[in-house]
């Protein structure tokens with residue numbers, strides 16, 4: 001049997017007043033997802049382990065069955081993988097935003113939505129001026145870049161810059177986590193103490209101001225009325241995660257693929273041992289090219305045993321708080337992804353098991369992620385259906401799988417039945 005997970009990022013939601021108290025999945029027209037939920041079996045999955053923030057990286061790692069407390073190393077190492085930076089033991093990776101600072105405050109976390117092209121010039125300049133044996137900068141995408149510190153200690157307190165727009169930045173500079181100030185060489189990973197690591201990063205931040213302030217790229221941006229990219233802001237440190245490959249856990253997966261426009265998901269795919277398929281027109285937005293993504297997924301299923309098809313659009317619409325746009329993204333997922341995949345594979349000689357689920361809710365009302373369990377269904381030819389007739393958050397409470405945790409969902413999904 002082959003396996004495909006179709007993940008609608010942030011698709012789950014809360015009951016909405018203007019929809020008569022229905023959730024978006026309940027009110028949207030999703031004939032394929034409803035039909036597969038009817039023909040298959042349904043449950044709910046807790047994708048955010050206790051004590052973790054409901055980030056997409058956390059939730060998608062949980063969908064794949066990874067034990068978060070054991071393997072979670074922050075965003076830095078996932079993003080390193082997605083841009084092809086191989087971390088060696090002892091190398092600490094951090095997401096390194098380039099941001100706009102105005103006076104004593106963080107103006108925004110994205111340097112006024114700087115382009116990758118402009119940012120690349122700045123990041124290369126930072127590497128030239130600040131890079132050495134210990135410190136390396138790598139270009140990522142737009143405002144999202146990478147800082148690798150050899151021998152850094154990850155037990156430092158860093159603030160995600162998108163959480164603190166317009167706040168004074170000085171109190172938010174990097175600090176050692178309480179109680180770690182004087183500890184040296186922990187876990188064999190670091191040769192700097194947390195205090196030394198924090199001092200080094202803060203020094204890099206301050207030196208970046210002088211280098212970036214009058215850089216021609218920024219002079220040009222300011223002349224055009226745009227925000228200058230005048231500071232780095234590193235956060236989310238971690239080492240190479242100890243994630244086993246999907247094929248180690250499930251020997252039937254000899255070859256698998258991931259399709260996503262999101263760096264973090266591609267980074268997870270890298271450590272999971274999935275090959276990354278680049279799809280033209282995959283934007284991570286509601287205008288993404290569903291048809292190309294589905295074509296790539298079906299193509300991969302012909303040779304591979306497992307495909308992870310991730311579609312970001314619903315999450316974006318949820319962050320915008322746009323109920324009709326989010327409804328459209330859910331209906332698109334149904335008619336342009338789930339439907340075509342099902343129609344294509346339903347009669348294949350080698351049966352294909354299909355699971356559809358969100359990673360976490362992104363309620364339009366809240367405009368950010370929550371940690372509630374998400375609904376899922378599993379369908380394959382010959383599965384014994386349960387009573388559930390529709391695919392949504394409420395009906396899923398009656399699903400025969402019940403509430404699953406940790407790797408229960410992926411174990412069930414990958415179970416070889418035929």
Ligand SMILES: [Zn+2]
Nearest residue numbers: 009010056359
């Ligand atoms: Zn997400």
